[in-house]
Amino acid sequence: MKKMDISTILASAIHESKNQVGTLLYQLQTLKETSDFQGSNKTKIVQIEESLKKLNDEWVEYLYLYRLASNGYDLHVDTFLMDEFLDDQVFALQPSAIAKNLELDYTCDPSLTGVFDERLMTAVVSTAVYNALRFAKSKISINAKKEDDFLVIAIEDDGKGFQPHQEQDDVFHEANTGLGLYFAELSAAAHTINHTSGFIKKDASTLGGASLKVYLPQPMK
Incomplete structure (x- = not known):
């Protein structure tokens, strides 16, 4: 009997679910x-x-995670106006924020553009916002800006912020974060330009809570 690929079976089960x-x-x-x-x-x-x-959205994230981890995902990058991209994210996630009596908004330069895979970044942003919904006291904000040769998308909240022990690598991908940060890290790293790969960074939020920043390398103009 041919040995079954359990990861493929799980991916199929997730897709059906x-x-x-x-x-x-x-x-x-x-x-x-x-x-x-x-x-x-x-x-x-x-x-x-x-x-x-x-x-x-979590099922979608797991399917992307499976494809990224198994090198089965083909990146589809394009140029996007960040004002429109972030507006779409807020529009889709606003009902979830309202259900928890939280404010959700975004900020960016109206002329800012970014080059990235829209499907992956939509999944990353929604995953980060859903995580922030668990900890925010009153507000979540998504913002984007250019920093050196990177586009930086940040999801911030006004919760208690990242705890010191969460900076350890063994907790970085586990505990309360589940697979969310690991998915964000793989998605960012999948964006590579001239041997420079994307990455994520956990930081203190300008709102007083936690901030997850996704750094995506951008082509030189």
């Missing part, structure tokens, strides 16, 4: 449109919907 979550989201949306929910019932429906969205 993601499809099922998508079906549940569609059914829930239909239920919302055909029923009149009020008060606590409406709040519960919104919370269930946002939890399903988060789960769906």
Whole structure:
């Protein structure tokens, strides 16, 4: 009997689970449109919907993680206007923030552009925001800027910030962060220009909490 590739089986299972979550989201949306929910019932429906969205995004992240780790992902880079890219991210994630009574916004130079894989960076930003939703007190902010030859996308919150023990490598990819930071690190490193690879950095936030910065190398002009 031919030995089975367990990683491929798991990836297939995740893909199927993601499809099922998508079906549940569609059914829930239909239920919302055909029923009149009020008060606590409406709040519960919104919370269930946002939890399903988060789960769906996590499945997407795991599939990308599998492909990145197995060199099975082909990078598709393009040039994007950061104002439009970040506006799209906030629009998609705003309901999750509202469900937790948190403010979510973005800032960047309106003329700033960046070269990167949109699918990977969308997954990285959403993963970082979902993580920040767990710790933020009142606000989460996404911002982008050019720093030397890198585009820097930062996700910041006003929570308690990274704890000193979290700077250790063994905790960097585990504990409360799960696979999120590892996924962000692989996604950033997949962006390479002239032997210069992207990377991530954990820092203190300008909002007083934690900041995850994703550094992506940019082509010389």
